[in-house]
Each structure stands twice: as structure tokens, then as C-alpha cells.
Amino acid sequence: MAQQVANVWWGMFAFATLVLVAVSAIWIYALARKPRKTSDEDAIRINRRWVIGGGIVLPSLSIIVLLIFGIPTGRSMMPLPVEGEQPLKVEVTGHQWWWEVHYPDSGVTTANQLIIPAGRLVDVQVSSADVIHSFWIPRLGGKMDMLPGRTNVIRIQAGHTGVFHGQCSEFCGLQHTHMKLHVEAMEQADFDGWIAARENLRFTAGAPGEAGQVFDDRCGQCHRVAGLSEGGRAPDLTDLATRPSLGAGVIDNDSEGLRRWLREHKDLKFGNAMPSHDDIPPQTLDQMADWLETLAP
Ligand code: HEC
Ligand SMILES: [Cu+2]
Structure with a gap:
């Protein structure tokens, strides 16, 4: 598209x-030619010719030609019925300031990353949990507004495997810039494996020691970790360790980044909706970080 x-x-x-x-x-x-004497009638006639030709006929023709090419292009981005293989459905919900990504057919949920099979049509059902955001992956085509209380659908198709970058493109508050979406197109078989690995993923053991208590009392109220907590107000952490960045692109997701995020997320992403962790002892946060690093299929 x-x-x-x-x-x-x-x-x-x-x-x-x-x-x-x-x-x-x-x-x-x-400008260059010599002025000629023209009668008033001739002047009016010439004038009219330019207005009709240049002002009406030419623009009308140009617009018709543009529509001939533009309408099919626009239609290819609409979720019209197709023969054969059906498009993959993905629900993407905008939050201040992160992306919730849900695959309704398998029940898999992740955040700030959209994994799709290359070559296949994907119908992305976009919506918002708070203010208006906009879904845009420049290299995969048009943009679509994400409105609270309404679902819009945009059809995309990645021509080849690879990483593409998405960005919220409707000003949605302080951290609008830090609302990036990692988009990755994989071979269909790899994609199936990616889904299968998450489909029945459940954790039984929570964080060890103090961290486990803190998680149950606080983190789990907002964050979901399959098998342990059902919080739905914040990014699902079930496959956290497999994601390239934290805070929707603010910082790389590695040991160092995770520790920094837990301590300094208010500085790294001013105004973000997670409460400050200043009252949690640093060693507990480190314990938490060690455990978060294990959240992967
Ligand atoms: C009031 C709800 C709330 C609580 C409680 C909360 N968080 Fe968060 N958390 C959020 C939100 C919202 C974000 C996304 C912030 C953003 O990117 O704008 C977030 C982001 C994160 C991220 C980064 C996720 C990602 O994919 O980018 C981690 C890791 C995290 N929180 C861990 C924790 C831990 C550990 C605790 C408990 C000590 C905790 N959170 C408590 C709301 C909460
Ligand atoms: Cu935005």
C-alpha cells in the first residue's frame, strides 16, 4: 500500500x-514579447479562454486523473472482503503513552511491539483508551486516527521481513514523542512460532522475596503477567524480556535499562502514568529487575 x-x-x-x-x-x-494592440472585445475573448481552459478544464482533468489513481490506492487500505487467505486481525489500543497490542484469534497480548507475518494482509483495528492518538507506520502506508469509543480499521501488508518503525502521529500530550511502536515482519512460520510460544504462557512463580510482595501489592494492580496478575491499565509484562525497548522507545531493554527504568522512569519519561518508586528500597527494585528479565516464553 x-x-x-x-x-x-x-x-x-x-x-x-x-x-x-x-x-x-x-x-x-x-514579459518578453512586445505589447500588441488588442481591441476590447479580443481582450475579453482571450481572457475568457484562459479562465475556462486554465482555470476550469485543466484542474478538472488533473483531478480526474488523480482520482483514477488515487481511489484504488485508498481502497487497497480499506478492510474490504478478500478471497482466499483472510487477513490477520490485530487490535492496537493507544494509551498515554504506550501501545497495547492484542491478537484476538489467539488471545495473545503484548505492548509497544507489533509482530506481523510478512506478505500477509493485516487488518489493524485501532482504538484508544484515553485521548486521540494516531497509528502510523510510515513505510507500511497510510495513517489512521485512534479514537476513544470507536474502532477504525487500517489494512497493512509488509512486502518483506524486517523491522519498521511506528510512531503516534496525533499530538496526545507531554510524551507524545515517546510513543514509538516497534514493528517487525517475520516469515509466516516464525510468526506462528511467536504466537504459539505466548498462547499458553503462564507463570507460576512470582518475583522472589520482598519484590514478590511489592509486585502483588502494587505492580500487579496495573500490569498483567499471565498466571500472576490481571492488571489491565498498563503494558502487559508477560513477554517483557523479548521487547527491544522500554517506555515505548525511551530506553533500550537490557539489564541496565530495566534497572534505570524502575528507578528513574519519572525522569526518563516525565509525566508517565506509572507512580514513582522512590519509596521502594533499591535492592528490592534490583531484585524486581532480575525477575522481570526472566519474563519471556
Ligand atoms: C498505576 C499503575 C502502575 C503501577 C502501580 C505500576 N506501573 Fe509500571 N507502568 C505503568 C504504565 C502506565 C506504564 C507505561 C508508561 C509509558 O510508557 O508511558 C508502565 C511501564 C512499566 C514498564 C515498562 C514496560 C514497557 O513495555 O515499556 C515496566 C517494566 C514497569 N512498568 C514495571 C512496573 C513495576 C515493577 C511496578 C511495581 C513496582 C509497576 N510497574 C507499577 C503503570 C503502572
Ligand atoms: Cu501521540
Whole structure:
């Protein structure tokens, strides 16, 4: 779809360049030529010719040509019925300031990463839990507003495997910039494996010692870890260790990053909705970080 959008853009660019060159040439010619005597009637006639030709016929033709190419491109991004293999459904919900990603067919939930099979159509059902956000993966095509209380659908298709970058593109508050989405297209078989690994993933052992208590009392109220807590107000942490970044792109997700996030998340991402952990002893936070690093299939 992005390829088609790009083609339409280049076509418009070429045509606009032609018009610019033509108008400039006529303008230079008009400046350079000697004035001729024209009768009033002739002047009106010439005038009218330019208004009708240049002002009505040319723009109408250009718009018709543009629509001939533009409408099919727009339609290819709409979730119209297709024959054969059905598009994969994914629900993406915008939150201030992170992305909830849910695969309704398998019940898998993750956050701040959208994994899709390359080559297959994907219908992304976008919505919002709070304010208006906008779903945009520039290299995969158009954008779609994410509105609270309404579900919009945008169809995407990655032509090849690889990593693409998504970004919220509707100003949604302080940390709008720090609302990045990691998008990865995999071979269908790898994608199936990715889903299968998460489908029945349940943890039985919580964090050890103090950290376990803190998790049950606090973290688990907002965060879900399959098998341990059902919090739904914050990123699902079940596959946390497999994600490339924390805080929707604020910091790399490694041992160091995780420790920093738990201690300094208020500085790293000012205003984010997670309460400060200043009252939790550093060693408990480190214990927590060690355990969070094990949350993976
Ligand atoms: C009031 C709800 C709330 C509580 C309680 C809470 N968090 Fe969070 N947490 C959030 C929100 C919201 C985010 C996402 C912030 C953002 O990126 O804007 C978050 C983000 C995170 C992340 C990064 C996740 C990611 O994928 O980027 C980790 C890790 C995390 N919290 C761990 C914890 C731990 C450990 C505790 C308990 C000590 C805790 N949280 C308590 C709401 C909460
Ligand atoms: Cu935003």
C-alpha cells in the first residue's frame, strides 16, 4: 500500500513540475514579447479562454486523473472482503503513552511491539483508551486516527521481513514523542512460532522475596503477567524480556535499562502514568529487575 501511495505521490510531483515549467515559460514569454494592440472585445475573448481552459478544464482533468489513481490506492487500505487467505486481525489500543497490542484469534497480548507475518494482509483495528492518538507506520502506508469509543480499521501488508518503525502521529500530550511502536515482519512460520510460544504462557512463580510482595501489592494492580496478575491499565509484562525497548522507545531493554527504568522512569519519561518508586528500597527494585528479565516464553 505504501508503494502505491508513493507511486501516486511521484506522479503528482512529475505533473506539478510540468505545470510549473509550463506556467513559467508562458510567463517569461508574456514579459518578453512586445505589447500588441488588442481591441476590447479580443481582450475579453482571450481572457475568457484562459479562465475556462486554465482555470476550469485543466484542474478538472488533473483531478480526474488523480482520482483514477488515487481511489484504488485508498481502497487497497480499506478492510474490504478478500478471497482466499483472510487477513490477520490485530487490535492496537493507544494509551498515554504506550501501545497495547492484542491478537484476538489467539488471545495473545503484548505492548509497544507489533509482530506481523510478512506478505500477509493485516487488518489493524485501532482504538484508544484515553485521548486521540494516531497509528502510523510510515513505510507500511497510510495513517489512521485512534479514537476513544470507536474502532477504525487500517489494512497493512509488509512486502518483506524486517523491522519498521511506528510512531503516534496525533499530538496526545507531554510524551507524545515517546510513543514509538516497534514493528517487525517475520516469515509466516516464525510468526506462528511467536504466537504459539505466548498462547499458553503462564507463570507460576512470582518475583522472589520482598519484590514478590511489592509486585502483588502494587505492580500487579496495573500490569498483567499471565498466571500472576490481571492488571489491565498498563503494558502487559508477560513477554517483557523479548521487547527491544522500554517506555515505548525511551530506553533500550537490557539489564541496565530495566534497572534505570524502575528507578528513574519519572525522569526518563516525565509525566508517565506509572507512580514513582522512590519509596521502594533499591535492592528490592534490583531484585524486581532480575525477575522481570526472566519474563519471556
Ligand atoms: C498505576 C499503575 C502502575 C503501577 C502501580 C505500576 N506501573 Fe509500571 N507502568 C505503568 C504504565 C502506565 C506504564 C507505561 C508508561 C509509558 O510508557 O508511558 C508502565 C511501564 C512499566 C514498564 C515498562 C514496560 C514497557 O513495555 O515499556 C515496566 C517494566 C514497569 N512498568 C514495571 C512496573 C513495576 C515493577 C511496578 C511495581 C513496582 C509497576 N510497574 C507499577 C503503570 C503502572
Ligand atoms: Cu501521540
